[in-house]
Amino acid sequence: MPAEVQYNRQGDTAVIRICNPPVNALGQAVRAGMLDCLEKAEKDEGVRAVLLVGDGRTFIAGADIREFGKPPQAPHLPDVCNRIEASALLVVASMHGVSLGGGLEVALSAHYRIAQPGARVGLPEVHLGLLPGAGGTQRLPRVAGAAAAVDLITSGRHVGADEARTLGILDEVREGDPEAVGLAYITELLAAGLGPRPVSRMPPHDALDWDAVYAATLRKGRGQISPAQAVRAIQASAELPFAEGLKEERRMFRELMETDQRQGMIHAFFSERAVSSLPELKGVEPRDVRHVAVIGGGTMGAGIATAVLLAGLTVTLLEMSQQAAVAAKERIAGNLAGALKRGKISEAAYDGMLQDRLVLTTSYDDLSDVDLVIEAVFEDMQVKKQVFSQLEAVCRPGAVLATNTSYLDIDEIATVTDRPGDVIGLHFFSPAHVMKLLEVVVTDQTAPEVVATGFALGKALGKTSVRAGVCDGFIGNRILNTYRTAADHMVLDGASPWQIDKALTGFGFAMGPFAVADLAGLDIGWAMRKRRAPDRDARERVGRYPDVLCEAGHFGQKTGTGFYVYEAGSRAGAPNRNLEQIIAAERAERGIRPRAFTEEEIVRRYMAAMVNEAAKVVGEGIARRPLDVDMVLLAGYGFPRYRGGPLKWADMTGLKSVLADIETFAREDDFFWQPAPLLEKLVREGRSFDDLNKAG
Numbered sequence: 001m002p003a004e005v006q007y008n009r010q011g012d013t014a015v016i017r018i019c020n021p022p023v024n025a026l027g028q029a030v031r032a033g034m035l036d037c038l039e040k041a042e043k044d045e046g047v048r049a050v051l052l053v054g055d056g057r058t059f060i061a062g063a064d065i066r067e068f069g070k071p072p073q074a075p076h077l078p079d080v081c082n083r084i085e086a087s088a089l090l091v092v093a094s095m096h097g098v099s100l101g102g103g104l105e106v107a108l109s110a111h112y113r114i115a116q117p118g119a120r121v122g123l124p125e126v127h128l129g130l131l132p133g134a135g136g137t138q139r140l141p142r143v144a145g146a147a148a149a150v151d152l153i154t155s156g157r158h159v160g161a162d163e164a165r166t167l168g169i170l171d172e173v174r175e176g177d178p179e180a181v182g183l184a185y186i187t188e189l190l191a192a193g194l195g196p197r198p199v200s201r202m203p204p205h206d207a208l209d210w211d212a213v214y215a216a217t218l219r220k221g222r223g224q225i226s227p228a229q230a231v232r233a234i235q236a237s238a239e240l241p242f243a244e245g246l247k248e249e250r251r252m253f254r255e256l257m258e259t260d261q262r263q264g265m266i267h268a269f270f271s272e273r274a275v276s277s278l279p280e281l282k283g284v285e286p287r288d289v290r291h292v293a294v295i296g297g298g299t300m301g302a303g304i305a306t307a308v309l310l311a312g313l314t315v316t317l318l319e320m321s322q323q324a325a326v327a328a329k330e331r332i333a334g335n336l337a338g339a340l341k342r343g344k345i346s347e348a349a350y351d352g353m354l355q356d357r358l359v360l361t362t363s364y365d366d367l368s369d370v371d372l373v374i375e376a377v378f379e380d381m382q383v384k385k386q387v388f389s390q391l392e393a394v395c396r397p398g399a400v401l402a403t404n405t406s407y408l409d410i411d412e413i414a415t416v417t418d419r420p421g422d423v424i425g426l427h428f429f430s431p432a433h434v435m436k437l438l439e440v441v442v443t444d445q446t447a448p449e450v451v452a453t454g455f456a457l458g459k460a461l462g463k464t465s466v467r468a469g470v471c472d473g474f475i476g477n478r479i480l481n482t483y484r485t486a487a488d489h490m491v492l493d494g495a496s497p498w499q500i501d502k503a504l505t506g507f508g509f510a511m512g513p514f515a516v517a518d519l520a521g522l523d524i525g526w527a528m529r530k531r532r533a534p535d536r537d538a539r540e541r542v543g544r545y546p547d548v549l550c551e552a553g554h555f556g557q558k559t560g561t562g563f564y565v566y567e568a569g570s571r572a573g574a575p576n577r578n579l580e581q582i583i584a585a586e587r588a589e590r591g592i593r594p595r596a597f598t599e600e601e602i603v604r605r606y607m608a609a610m611v612n613e614a615a616k617v618v619g620e621g622i623a624r625r626p627l628d629v630d631m632v633l634l635a636g637y638g639f640p641r642y643r644g645g646p647l648k649w650a651d652m653t654g655l656k657s658v659l660a661d662i663e664t665f666a667r668e669d670d671f672f673w674q675p676a677p678l679l680e681k682l683v684r685e686g687r688s689f690d691d692l693n694k695a696g
């Protein structure tokens with residue numbers, strides 16, 4: 001018997017215990033062990049029932065994701081599930097922690113299910129680009145109904161024990177040791193004369209308007225195929241006999257397993273976990289952070305303060321005047337009211353944050369004993385230096401001094417202090433209490449435990465934290481600047497901003513770059529272009545048409561006009577037709593004869609620019625690994641998760657073909673399209689970005 005599954009007899013019940021830490025994933029040894037144990041139980045004289053339990057923190061977190069993409073090894077999970085269900089013994093699953101994916105499918109093949117009050121269940125396979133492949137799409141609708149099955153499987157959401165019981169997924173919810181609770185339940189079931197109750201024999205459920213549900217799911221997924229496929233699999237459970245439905249599910253599961261989307265989603269899953277595990281942080285203890293100061297209470301500062309309050313820490317917010325401090329508090333209250341409305345916090349928590357854990361001040365002296373400071377003042381080197389000089393004077397030794405700058409040189413900011421080891425960049429994305437991404441920007445002198453503290457704070461705030469080195473724009477904004485430029489060039493050459501946005505939402509981006517610019521405010525890019533103008537290389541092509549909009553006071557959504565025109569109160573704009581004349585005038589002035597672009601060419605150019613800059617960012621060590629770049633684009637820039645990130649996308653597209661595109665585009669503009677040395681090297685050596693991820 002493999003060590004991963006243990007057999008032990010308790011009276012007339014055989015206890016099958018899954019022992020595969022950390023999360024009891026259903027690897028080959030576990031699947032084989034479960035079958036062996038079941039057979040043993042069936043032969044074991046006097047055994048009347050089988051109890052399935054998980055050892056450690058959880059019942060079963062699902063299939064072993066590391067096996068995906070490799071040749072499947074028998075016994076296969078659907079067969080294990082069918083075998084469990086078909087047993088003549090009474091089989092009960094007693095669940096604690098999570099029962100996800102294959103874990104819930106195993107439980108659904110048991111005859112009764114009991115769980116701890118804190119247990120959660122779910123079929124999250126769509127988040128891996130798959131659908132439940134071991135009967136989940138056939139058994140769940142039989143216990144919970146079609147509508148609930150569609151909701152759970154297409155969203156992949158985790159459901160708490162009480163809701164799962166209401167839905168019919170669980171039979172009982174009881175507190176106690178899972179084995180003891182399960183054994184007691186079995187005693188009751190046997191005493192009541194109950195025996196096997198296969199879900200597969202339960203009557204089919206209500207039918208839905210399957211085509212409508214399929215179409216709505218496809219739309220919502222922005223091109224992600226697995227949730228929509230899952231609808232078809234659930235449909236099969238309503239329309240076909242169980243065994244046929246199971247075959248359909250298996251066929252679709254196998255098809256999805258072969259897709260790039262599955263690869264992209266699984267890359268995202270593992271990268272999300274790898275991103276905060278850096279060799280330099282091994283064994284390094286972060287500093288204790290309970291009290292955070294935020295300097296500046298504008299949109300960004302208030303968002304950061306909100307995020308810190310929501311994480312349960314205390315915030316002192318420093319503003320220039322009492323009036324500004326009151327306005328900052330109002331912004332924070334507004335943010336928290338949003339969280340209250342969405343049910344994320346209680347009324348009492350809301351009051352506690354504003355009354356007990358938020359302190360307003362206009363004096364630096366009040367920052368003398370905070371653990372960490374984040375400044376979010378105006379983006380100007382002199383202003384930042386002044387702030388850091390003040391912090392140097394008042395903050396206690398050991399306090400972490402962080403800047404939220406988006407592009408300024410943090411090494412230079414650190415020169416005004418005598419403790420450059422304590423200085424770090426913590427770059428949040430607006431709105432800071434909502435956006436997942438945090439760039440932890442490390443200077444040449446930042447101490448390792450200060451880096452560890454940045455990551456620990458990011459974790460407390462629920463962020464995806466990515467290490468970045470210092471350069472203009474760090475990882476995300478530097479790459480954004482390049483692909484935005486590629487988009488601007490296409491506008492100059494003949495595409496419209498709306499056509500570009502449409503091509504990119506078609507690719508799966510949440511929004512196109514011009515709609516994003518309208519949302520962020522066109523003044524941001526305008527200020528950046530002005531800042532860069534003095535040092536600009538004469539060969540750089542920079543469109544003037546966005547400046548013309550800004551000069552007329554059109555800054556996007558906040559002024560009602562930008563690349564799009566917004567009706568009062570509406571976030572969806574209609575193309576700004578006046579812009580066509582502005583662009584046409586600029587083309588005429590530059591002697592450009594506009595040409596047509598297909599959506600395919602737009603995507604190719606945009607992605608080539610993104611991948612090329614990303615490769616430079618990795619090659620220069622600004623990002624440690626390709627996966628760090630992928631996580632930045634996924635968590636902060638609306639890149640479609642099912643494509644895994646730009647460098648995973650590049651690997652799947654083929655680095656050779658991406659480089660060939662760049663070389664072709666370079667024939668028109670060899671200044672902008674300079675191939676990244678790292679990309680050239682990988683192509684020469686026949687290697688991929690993922691090879692670099694694996695190398696660590």
Ligand code: CAA
Nearest residue numbers: 023025061062063064065066100101102124132133134273
């Ligand atoms: N397979 C392999 N490894 C897994 C895993 C799985 N299903 N689930 C988690 N792990 C690993 C993680 O990679 C991590 O490893 P490292 O420590 O080496 O980084 C470790 O287990 C702990 O995981 P987390 O850090 O995520 O711990 P957590 O407590 O924050 O979360 C969890 C635990 C809720 C189980 C979370 O890991 C999770 O959501 N896992 C994925 C669950 C899932 O998607 N299951 C469905 C699988 S697909 C399937 O089952 C298909 C089918 O129908 C046959």
